[in-house]
Amino acid sequence: MQSPFLLENESAYQAWRSRKLESYPTHALQLIVEVGDPRKPTQAECEAILRVCRKTNMAIYASKISPDPDKSIPRLLGQKLGLYRLDSNMLADEDGVTSLKVVESAPRQGYIPYTNRPIKWHTDGYYNSPDRQIRGMILHCVQSAGQGGENALLDHEIAYLLIRDENPDYVRALMQLDAMTIPARVEEDGVARPDAVGPVFSVHPESGDLHMRYTARTRSITWKQDAATLAAVAFLEKLLDSDLPYIYRARLEPGMGLICNNVLHDRAGFNDDETHRRLLYRARYYDRIAGTGVGEVYGL
Ligand SMILES: [Fe+2]
Numbered sequence: 001m002q003s004p005f006l007l008e009n010e011s012a013y014q015a016w017r018s019r020k021l022e023s024y025p026t027h028a029l030q031l032i033v034e035v036g037d038p039r040k041p042t043q044a045e046c047e048a049i050l051r052v053c054r055k056t057n058m059a060i061y062a063s064k065i066s067p068d069p070d071k072s073i074p075r076l077l078g079q080k081l082g083l084y085r086l087d088s089n090m091l092a093d094e095d096g097v098t099s100l101k102v103v104e105s106a107p108r109q110g111y112i113p114y115t116n117r118p119i120k121w122h123t124d125g126y127y128n129s130p131d132r133q134i135r136g137m138i139l140h141c142v143q144s145a146g147q148g149g150e151n152a153l154l155d156h157e158i159a160y161l162l163i164r165d166e167n168p169d170y171v172r173a174l175m176q177l178d179a180m181t182i183p184a185r186v187e188e189d190g191v192a193r194p195d196a197v198g199p200v201f202s203v204h205p206e207s208g209d210l211h212m213r214y215t216a217r218t219r220s221i222t223w224k225q226d227a228a229t230l231a232a233v234a235f236l237e238k239l240l241d242s243d244l245p246y247i248y249r250a251r252l253e254p255g256m257g258l259i260c261n262n263v264l265h266d267r268a269g270f271n272d273d274e275t276h277r278r279l280l281y282r283a284r285y286y287d288r289i290a291g292t293g294v295g296e297v298y299g300l
Pocket residue numbers: 122123124265
């Protein structure tokens with residue numbers, strides 16, 4: 001496997017790069033796939049989701065099901081697309097699917113995902129141990145907020161591409177096994193864990209797929225103190241803060257959801273009102289969406 005994401009494979013990278021950028025969507029509307037019922041998508045609907053995901057590592061499905069607090073929705077949809085192995089953190093419900101909403105009681109109280117505050121750019125589970133990295137994710141919207149709560153989304157492969165184009169040494173720095181450390185603590189979503197030390201970018205030894213661990217948080221994070229890492233992180237921050245055409249912005253409305261290979265995302269702050277209390281179900285997986293691997297899509 002000649003992974004284009006390994007720095008030594010320059011010709012594979014160039015071949016992948018030009019195909020990746022060919023007709024690359026520049027608006028969130030291009031990610032939307034209509035589905036009847038996400039619990040039982042038809043084969044054509046699954047193929048449409050897959051087609052979008054093969055390009056951008058994410059798709060937004062839109063269904064007409066009314067606000068329906070059915071936690072089987074992400075699980076059943078995931079199974080149709082190769083997402084099986086759920087990550088279950090301490091605050092996930094027993095079924096491994098997390099209900100994201102404003103919570104004013106312990107133990108969730110005070111953890112940012114359970115408030116209405118904005119969440120900075122990140123990939124999910126960046127503090128997980130190496131054997132529990134999150135490769136796939138579904139966010140299903142049962143109810144949107146009275147106001148706010150949009151997500152910004154960026155394909156992590158595009159982030160990689162822009163960084164490598166800028167300076168391959170930045171990629172090298174971000175691939176160091178000790179590039180990013182999240183010190184031991186009780187995590188924002190309640191997970192008690194040891195130091196999480198690892199690279200930002202890593203390449204799966206068999207599939208050649210790219211994985212990204214990242215958070216834009218500035219507290220309780222230690223970047224490797226070498227010039228290349230610090231410059232790479234500064235460049236990435238600047239990218240995420242810009243109005244790149246590759247950064248999508250979308251608000252999930254009831255019945256809609258995001259299915260992705262754990263792409264970069266943030267969340268705007270929001271305000272609930274009496275009839276619009278934001279509720280999203282989140283399912284995190286150790287699997288990628290089936291059929292979206294770099295070998296399967298690009299045959300490199
Ligand atoms: Fe997230």
